[in-house]
Amino acid sequence: MPFDQKILDKLRLNLSANQQHLVIRSAIGIDANAAYSFGIEEEYFLADAETFEVAMQTPNGLFESASWSTGGQAMREMLQAQIEVASNVHVDPSDAREELRFLRGEVAAAAAQHGLVIMASATHPTASWRFSKPSPKPRYEEMIEDLRTIGHRNMLCGMHVHVQIPPHAERVAVMRAMIPYLPLFIALATSSPFWNGKETGLRGYRLAAYDELPRTGLPELFTTQAEYDAYVEALVRSGVMPNESYVWWALRPSLRHPTLELRAPDVCTRLEDAVLIASLYRGLIKYLCEHPDSAQKVGNVERAIAVENKWRAQRYGTDCIFVSKDGPIEIREFLDQVIARVLPGAEALGCAAEVEGCRTILDRGSSADAQLRAYRDSGGDLSAVTRWIARQTLGESSAPSARGPAERVQ
DSSP: OOOOHHHHTTEEEOOOSSSSEEEEETTTTTTOOOTTOOOEEEEEEOOOOOOBBBBBSSOHHHHHHHHTTTTEEEEEEEEEEEEEEEEOBBBBHHHHHHHHHHHHHHHHHHTTTEEEEEEEOOOOOOOOOOGEEEEESHHHHHHHHTTTHHHHHOOOOOOOEEEETTTSOOOOOOOOHHHHGGGHHHHHHBOOOOOOOOEHHHHHHHHHHHHTTTTTTTTTOSSSSSHHHHHHHHHTTTTTTGGGOOOOOOOEEEESEEEEEEOOBBSSSSSHHHHHHHHHHHHHHHHHOOOGGGGGGOOHHHHHHHHHHHHHHHGGGOOOOOOOTSSSSEHHHHHHHHHHHHHHHHHHHTHHHHHHHHHHHHHHHOOHHHHHHHHHHSSOOOOHHHHHHHHHHHHHHOSOOOOGGOOOOO
C-alpha cells in the first residue's frame, strides 16, 4: 500500500532509500537497531457519539478507513466494541506523543463517519459484556470458541509498551528483574473504576476481569531463555496455543520484535500519561539491562510480594501503599526511588523530563480518580463519566482533575 506523504509529514516519518520501510526522522543518523527504542499500543472503545453507550457491533468500513488513514496502524481487537492502534518505533518521546495524538485523531475521524466516538478507558462505565460480539477475524473467533464466557467478558482496553532489549541482555532475565516494579505501572495507569454500570471500589478493575484468562498475571520466575522456551514449546506441542503470542502475562517477550512488552497498564485516558508511563518503563529497562544482577535478587518471596502489590495497585491506584520487606511504602516514595534509580539512563535516552513527569500523575490523579470525581460531582451520573472520557481522549478539558481529600480511600 502506498504511503500518503501528508501522513508521513504528520508523523515525522520518511521512507527508506528502497521505499519499503518507514524511518523516524528523529532517528536519522542513529543506528536503526538502537537499543531501548520503543513503541506504544493503545486500545479504545467505540461508542455512540450522542449517548456514549458502547457499540457492540461495528462496520468493517470503519476499520478500513482507520487503517488507510493511519498507514495500517489501526485494527480490530478481539471484540467489535474495540479498536487498537500501534505506533511506529521511536527514540524520541516527543515524536511518540505527536504520533499518538495523530492516531487518536485519525481513528476518531473514521469513527465519526459512522456516528461513533473513541473512548480511552480500560473499562466502559456502562457497557454490559453479555452483549459483546467477537470481531470477524479467524484468530478472534477461535479465541472466543476456546474462552467462551471469559472471552466475551474481555470488554477491556489496555496499553502495551514495547522496549527493545540490547543484544547483550537476555529478555527473560530482564523480565524477571522487572516483576517487583509492575504494580507501580498498574497504579499510575488506572482507568477502570466502573464495570457493568457499577462503581467497583477499585481504581483498576480491568485486571480483575482480564486475569480470568489463562496465561495472565505476573510472569513466572524463569531463570533462563531456555526455560521459557521449554514452557512455550510444551504448550504449543500440546495444542494449548498456536504460538507464544497467546501468553498474555502482564509482561512478556514479544514474538515478533526483539522487545520486552509491558501489558499490565490500563489504557490511559490522557495521552500525556501514556507517554510518561512509557518513558518510565523505558528508563527502567535500561537500568535493569545495565544491572544484570537485578534478576538474581527476584525470588519467590519477591514475586509473592509483587502479587500482593499488584492487587493493592488495582484497589487503590494513585493512593496505594505498597508492601516491602522493610514495611509499608507509599507510592510517592516508591516512585521517587525508581526515578532516582533510572534518571541517569533516562537523561541519556532523552526522556528524563517525562520520567520525572510521572509525579504529576500522583499530583492530579489518574483517569480513575478523575472519573470518580466526575461521578461524585454529578450526583452519581455515569453519563457525566462517559462524557469526560470521550472528551479527554481527544484532549478536551471537561471536568476538574485536581485531587481532593474525598479521593483518598485508604
